[in-house]
Amino acid sequence: MFTPRRSATLLMAAGMLASLPVLAEEPRYNQISLRAEVSKEVARDLMVVTLYTESQNSDPAKLAAEITTTMNKALEQARGVKDIKLEQGSRNSYPIYDNKGQKITGWRERAELRLESSDFPALSKLTGDLLQVLKMGGMDFAIAPTTRKASEDALLKEAVAAFKARAQLATEALGGKSYKVVSMNLNSSGYPHPYARAPMMMKAAMADAGAAPAPEIEAGTSDVSMSADGTIEVQLP
Known part of the structure; x- marks a missing residue:
């Protein structure tokens, strides 16, 4: 139960709140x-090339060693070219089953290497050289x-x-x-985004690892806007 003094205080506070003017946002015209x-x-x-190596073996340890050796060789060769950004992509290994899908008969592994550069001739030539040991995953362009x-x-x-x-x-x-x-x-x-894909003819030309060609590059342009x-x-x- 409130005392008379406290009741008077509450009534005064309520009266003060009721007397405050209602604040309204000023209308805009x-x-x-x-x-x-x-x-x-x-x-x-910016030119981006993705290369990969893929193989299979009944022995997963030998398979991993083979993939590692191939990738290390490619990385060593790529590091010798200036102004090329290197990045190892995904590396996955998965089992291969028999026709009944019950018994594992071998293993397959794939590893990727991503190359990036604004020096198109240098990256194009390096890609042609690396295709002697790796396969073409894709060639893309960006800003x-x-x-x-x-x-x-x-x-x-x-x-x-x-x-x-x-x-x-x-x-x-x-x-x-x-x-x-x-x-x-x-x-x-x-x-x-994602990168604009290079023409299929260019990919086919660079896939000829024996000739290790360095085709002319035409990356094109993109319409960029600001609103x-x-x-x-x-x-x-």
């Missing part, structure tokens, strides 16, 4: 949502991270300028004297 987008072609200046950042920085400025130009046009169309930006979002798109989405508030006279 003359707001317009706008979108501006700019784009340009960016060269795919290098440094190129991507530079293109984003340039497009960002262009997108903001295009948004401001559109905002000024909208302001004039409404008969306004000025505007202010309420919000703006910038987003880039168009970078190929500016936002809201402005027009100030009317």
Whole structure:
């Protein structure tokens, strides 16, 4: 049970809360949502090649040793070429069963090697040489991270300028004297992911390990865009 003094205190607090004004968000008028987008072609200046070795043997230890020897030889050869980024990909081993699917008759193992470079001629030649001991998994092209950042920085400025130009046009169309930006979002798109596949003819040409060819490379370009989405508030006279 509350004492009279405490009851009086609670009543006073409740009265103070009831007397506070209701805070309401100030309404906004003359707001317009706008979108501006700019784009340009960016060269795919990064070449990515995936090679692999695959074999089978009834003895898993001998099989692992064979795969390791082949990969070590390829890695040693690749390390001798400048400006080539090396990365060992997946390596998997799995059993081979008989026709009834009950007895293991052998083992099969596969290991991958990923090569990456902006020096197309060097990587192309190295790939042709390595195809004497490895097999072609794929040849792909992308935009290098440094190129991507530079293109984003340039497009960002262009997108903001295009948004401001559109905002000024909208302001004039409404008969306004000025505007202010309420919000703006910038987003880039168009970078190929996953990598754009190389033509099948090129893969077939490089698969001729005996000739170890180094075909001409045409990586192409990608359309990269930057959009500016936002809201402005027009100030009317």
